Amino acid sequence: MITTDTDGWVEYLNPVAEALTGWTTASARGLPLRGILRTVDEITREVTPNPIETVLREERTIEVSAPMLLVRNDGSEIPIVQSAAPMRARTGKIIGVVLVMHDVSRERQYAARLSYQASHDALTGLINRTEFEKRLGLALKSAAQLSRNHAVMYLDLDQFKVVNDTCGHAAGDQLIRQVSAVLLKRLREGDTLARLGGDEFGVLLENCPPDHALRIADELRQNVTNFHFTWETRSFGTGVSIGLVNVKDGPFTLTDVMSAADAACYMAKEKGRNRVQVYHSEDSDLSVRQGEMEWISRLQKALKEDRFVLYTQDIKALDAGREHGTHCEILVRLLDERGELVPPMAFIPAAERYNLMPAIDRWVIRTAFATISREQAEGGAVFEICSINLSGGSIGDEGFLDYVREQFAHFPAVRPQSICFEITETAAIARLDKATHFIEEMKSLGCHFSLDDFGAGMSSFAYLKHLPVDFLKIDGGFVKNMADDPIDRAMVEAINSVGHITGKQTIAEFVDGERVIALLREIGVDFAQGYGVAKPRPFGSRLQVAAATG
Numbered sequence: 114m115i116t117t118d119t120d121g122w123v124e125y126l127n128p129v130a131e132a133l134t135g136w137t138t139a140s141a142r143g144l145p146l147r148g149i150l151r152t153v154d155e156i157t158r159e160v161t162p163n164p165i166e167t168v169l170r171e172e173r174t175i176e177v178s179a180p181m182l183l184v185r186n187d188g189s190e191i192p193i194v195q196s197a198a199p200m201r202a203r204t205g206k207i208i209g210v211v212l213v214m215h216d217v218s219r220e221r222q223y224a225a226r227l228s229y230q231a232s233h234d235a236l237t238g239l240i241n242r243t244e245f246e247k248r249l250g251l252a253l254k255s256a257a258q259l260s261r262n263h264a265v266m267y268l269d270l271d272q273f274k275v276v277n278d279t280c281g282h283a284a285g286d287q288l289i290r291q292v293s294a295v296l297l298k299r300l301r302e303g304d305t306l307a308r309l310g311g312d313e314f315g316v317l318l319e320n321c322p323p324d325h326a327l328r329i330a331d332e333l334r335q336n337v338t339n340f341h342f343t344w345e346t347r348s349f350g351t352g353v354s355i356g357l358v359n360v361k362d363g364p365f366t367l368t369d370v371m372s373a374a375d376a377a378c379y380m381a382k383e384k385g386r387n388r389v390q391v392y393h394s395e396d397s398d399l400s401v402r403q404g405e406m407e408w409i410s411r412l413q414k415a416l417k418e419d420r421f422v423l424y425t426q427d428i429k430a431l432d433a434g435r436e437h438g439t440h441c442e443i444l445v446r447l448l449d450e451r452g453e454l455v456p457p458m459a460f461i462p463a464a465e466r467y468n469l470m471p472a473i474d475r476w477v478i479r480t481a482f483a484t485i486s487r488e489q490a491e492g493g494a495v496f497e498i499c500s501i502n503l504s505g506g507s508i509g510d511e512g513f514l515d516y517v518r519e520q521f522a523h524f525p526a527v528r529p530q531s532i533c534f535e536i537t538e539t540a541a542i543a544r545l546d547k548a549t550h551f552i553e554e555m556k557s558l559g560c561h562f563s564l565d566d567f568g569a570g571m572s573s574f575a576y577l578k579h580l581p582v583d584f585l586k587i588d589g590g591f592v593k594n595m596a597d598d599p600i601d602r603a604m605v606e607a608i609n610s611v612g613h614i615t616g617k618q619t620i621a622e623f624v625d626g627e628r629v630i631a632l633l634r635e636i637g638v639d640f641a642q643g644y645g646v647a648k649p650r651p652f653g654s655r656l657q658v659a660a661a662t663g
Contacts, residue, residue, distance in 0.1 A: 115212045116200065121146050121165045124209065133193070133214060135186025146212070155180035155192065164197040165210045172207060174198040183214065192217050234308040236286055237293040245307035245315045250367050252319055256360050263360040264326035266316035267374035268296075268333070271352035271386045273312035276342065284344040285312075292351065295340050299333050315374075323359040330357045330389045338387060352387030354378055359391070372407075379466075408463035412447075416472055420448040423480055427647035428500070428620060431634045442500040442535070442642065443481050444649055445473065470504035475516060477501060482524040484652055489526050500533040500563060505540030508548050514555075521558065529559035533584065537565045542576050552581055563620065568608050577615060585612040587638070589623025596628045602636075609638050 115134075116125045123141045131137050136149045152161045161181050168175060175197055182190040193214050200209040232244035240248070252263045270292060277285035289312065296306055296314065305317040316333070318326050337353040356377025358370055365373070373392045381390035415421060428440040447455040464470045481501055507513045521529060534555060541548040541564060552562050563584035564577075568591060577585075587608050595602040605621065612619045621633050624643030633641055 115146070115150065115214070116209055117146050117165055117212070118209045119169060119207060121163070121169070121210070123149060130214065133183060133185070133191060133216060149186075150212075151184040152181045152193070152195075153184060155182050164195060164212060168197045168199050168210050169207065172199060192221050237290055237308050239293055239314075240305065240307045242307065242309045242315070245305065245309065245317065246367060246371070248305055249315075249317055249370065252317060253360065253365065253367060253370065255319075261320055261361075262322050264318040264321045264323065265358045265360060265370050265374050266314075266318070266326075266330055266333075267309075267356040267358075267371075267378040268314040268316065269354045269378050269382065270312040270337075271354060271382070272342075272349055276344065276349050280344045280347065287344065288342050288349075288351075291342060292337060292340065292353075295336050296333055299329065299336055301329075323361075326357060326359060327389065327391065330355050334387065334389055354381035354386050355389045356381055357389055357391045408460050409467050409469065412460060412464055412469050412473070415447055416469075416476060421473065421476055421480075422446050422448060422454075423477065423484065423652035424649040425499075425652050426642060426649040428498075428640050428642045429646045431630070431638060431641055440498045440500075440640065443477065443502070443652060445477050445502075465504060465506065468506050470506045471510045471513060474503055474507040474513075478517060478520055481652070482520050482527045485531075486524045486526040488653060497531065498533045498561060499531055500535050502535045502565070503540075505537070505543055508536060508540060508551055509544050514551055517555065518558075529555075530561075533561035533563050535563040535565045535586070538567050538576075538588075541580055545576065545579060549579060549581070556581065566622075567612075568604055577611065582617060584618050584620055584640075586620045586622050586642075589621075589643070592621045592629065592633075592643075593623040593625060596632060602632065605633075605638070606636050609636055613637070 114125075114127045115123060115130050117123055123144050123146055126134065126136060126138045126141055134141075134149055141149045146165050147163055153159060154161055161177070161179070164175055164177055177195050177197075181193060181195075183193045184190055194217055195212060195214045197210055197212045199207045200211055202208050232240055234241045249265065255261050256263050270288075273285060273288060276288050289308070293306070293308065293314075296316075300306055300316065301318070303319060305315075305319075307315040307317075309315045318329060321329070334353055334355055337351050340351050342349045342351055356374045356379070358365075358374045358377065360370060373394075377390040377392040380396075381388045384390065422445075424444040424446055425441040426444060428442060430440070445457060447457075447460055449455050461470070464473055478501060481499070485499065521527060536548060556562065561584070562580075562582040563586055564580060564582045565586045566588045567577075567585045568588040585608060587605055591601040591604040591608075595605050609619045618639040620640040620642055621629075621638050622642055624630060624633065624641040625645040627645070630641055630645065
């Protein structure tokens with residue numbers, strides 16, 4: 114706080130004002146305010162108007178909100194905000210002015226820190242996806258207005274999962290940091306490198322012709338390939354798959370560019386990894402991949418509008434001499450914008466790739482439990498076992514276990530013993546520890562588990578003993594041709610035998626007729642499922658039919 118008389122001569126500085134300005138009251142008293150208080154506009158660097166003069170002229174309090182810097186006695190600068198008000202005698206006459214200053218250095222530092230955290234990745238210090246897309250949006254405008262060449266890359270490390278799963282998250286984090294440094298070394302001044310998430314990076318090359326962009330992309334790939342990551346006593350080779358989009362090749366929106374770069378990166382991985390794939394709009398493979406990406410918004414909208422529906426398909430016991438209750442699998446279908454059914458293979462691959470399956474799985478569980486509860490309340494038949502598919506994304510979701518528990522609590526009519534969760538062999542093996550933990554936790558409630566598509570992987574039998582499942586679903590690729598292919602039949606026999614030895618019941622998928630059913634009975638498979646047994650039907654009708662015939 115500083116006070117002056119009506120002529121603007123300094124009378125008093127409190128200790129805070131003395132510290133801010135570098136002047137003492139004794140040395141400043143009698144000097145004009147402008148002589149001890151110099152403030153400049155933070156942006157233009159022009160000297161700001163004297164607030165004392167404004168107060169005396171207009172006889173009112175003023176608040177100065179424009180950013181300004183206080184130039185101290187020693188030449189250093191401090192960001193401040195200030196206000197000034199007239200001091201009045203009891204008669205109302207103005208006898209001076211009081212100026213209040215507030216040092217906003219700490220607030221500025223805090224705001225800058227928040228801004229940095231909002232725009233940068235905490236692990237690497239690189240900008241994050243949000244900031245990258247912001248800069249890309251500006252670059253796209255310049256490309257359209259000034260006809261400039263820009264290029265965008267989408268990079269995905271090829272060995273990250275191996276390091277992360279083998280050595281732990283600390284090693285994975287260190288790999289990300291070191292690869293970030295490798296990438297930065299090759300980029301030009303003014304190029305933008307961002308961590309988009311996980312092991313994915315983005316690069317924006319402004320004012321970069323296509324041939325130069327391709328050369329930079331390949332040099333980035335080569336530099337990562339030449340880098341060997343060491344963790345404790347282990348050494349890992351590295352590689353990176355890169356999708357490259359030349360922005361001038363088309364009238365791209367931000368979404369178009371990111372989608373095209375991601376699709377090109379995915380194709381680089383599909384073609385063998387550790388390579389650069391340039392995006393071309395006429396490339397049919399890339400068009401397919403982009404088509405998958407377009408499902409993202411469609412699926413999100415379908416979830417919001419509740420346009421998924423459930424079907425069920427019977428699972429039939431093959432041993433007529435044994436008593437079996439009703440057993441079925443719940444299947445999810447999508448209604449498109451016109452209300453027509455969309456087959457699962459049209460949208461499931463995209464949902465899995467872009468991590469939308471956990472949300473769909475939750476919808477399925479919630480809706481299935483609600484339907485079972487409603488049917489039971491209305492006198493429908495009670496399932497012995499009802500199977501529900503779970504994606505690998507849900508198995509790896511930290512909150513999914515609690516979500517399932519919550520649904521059982523919310524729908525007490527659904528007995529855990531009547532629910533069988535199906536997980537694919539590949540999803541279980543990819544997340545073996547998490548899958549085992551999830552299975553054990555759910556089985557403690559009474560749930561059953563089925564290992565779907567068993568036999569598709571070369572290491573199926575080796576992993577089987579680690580997974581405490583109740584059913585093995587024999588991969589349909591072996592079942593559908595087993596009547597004509599002795600190798601497929603031998604595989605079915607082997608899987609069935611191992612399943613029974615380990616105390617598990619077996620289910621054959623893709624059963625399409627009586628010839629296959631007869632062979633399955635001969636081999637001793639426990640259950641059959643497929644169009645030769647029963648076609649899928651809307652969920653609810655399954656219970657009503659069972660109730661009517663039971």
